[in-house]
Amino acid sequence: MKNFKNLCAGQGWKTSETDDWVEADEKYHNFLCTKKINPSGFKSITRAGKCVVREGLAYRVVESSYMAWVFSEPPSDALITTVLENPELPKKIAVYDLSPLLEGRKKCVKLNHTGSHVFSEFERFLRKQMGVKFEAFLVHGEASGNCEVANLA
Numbered sequence: 001m002k003n004f005k006n007l008c009a010g011q012g013w014k015t016s017e018t019d020d021w022v023e024a025d026e027k028y029h030n031f032l033c034t035k036k037i038n039p040s041g042f043k044s045i046t047r048a049g050k051c052v053v054r055e056g057l058a059y060r061v062v063e064s065s066y067m068a069w070v071f072s073e074p075p076s077d078a079l080i081t082t083v084l085e086n087p088e089l090p091k092k093i094a095v096y097d098l099s100p101l102l103e104g105r106k107k108c109v110k111l112n113h114t115g116s117h118v119f120s121e122f123e124r125f126l127r128k129q130m131g132v133k134f135e136a137f138l139v140h141g142e143a144s145g146n147c148e149v150a151n152l153a
Contacts, residue, residue: 001031004125008118021051022118027065028053029118035073042069042079046093066116068094072102074109083111094119106131 005015005022014023020031030051037045051064069075074097083089094112101108108126112119126132 001033003129004122007125008121011121013118016054018054019052021053021064024118028062029066029068029116030064031068031070031122033070033072035071036075037069037079039076039078039082043082046089049092066092066094066114066119068096068112068116068119068122070096070098073097073099080111091115101130107133110134 001020005020008022008024009015011024015021020033022029022031028051032045046067049064049067050061053060053062075095080095083093083095090111090113092114094114094116095110096112097109099108100106110123112123123132123134127134
């Protein structure tokens with residue numbers, strides 16, 4: 001994330017040294033890095049749609065325009081189904097499974113229909129810096145309609 005945020009700062013986007021968000025065009029693009037989250041916790045955080053911004057010693061809470069969930073373990077089918085079953089969520093939520101990178105493989109899965117240019121830049125960064133390749137997202141062993149998948153092969 002640090003290298004990606006450096007790239008963002010070079011484009012004139014505001015970033016945080018301690019938190020994983022990027023402000024571009026007066027919109028906050030929040031990166032939530034985690035191993036696992038249960039569906040109720042995911043729904044709660046996603047519904048709240050907030051991002052904490054530190055300014056000096058003070059903090060303020062802002063509306064997050066977009067959220068990218070970055071997993072170091074594969075997200076559950078239930079989580080992906082939650083995103084796909086709510087027509088509004090895919091417009092605000094991106095999901096990235098980067099666990100294969102930790103295993104030395106270059107394939108990972110993504111679900112991103114947000115239109116966030118920051119998330120698109122994140123994907124370009126992964127392709128360019130880490131050799132990421134993209135494929136269709138699978139839910140219960142079948143390609144899920146409009147979904148797009150990232151293979152970090």
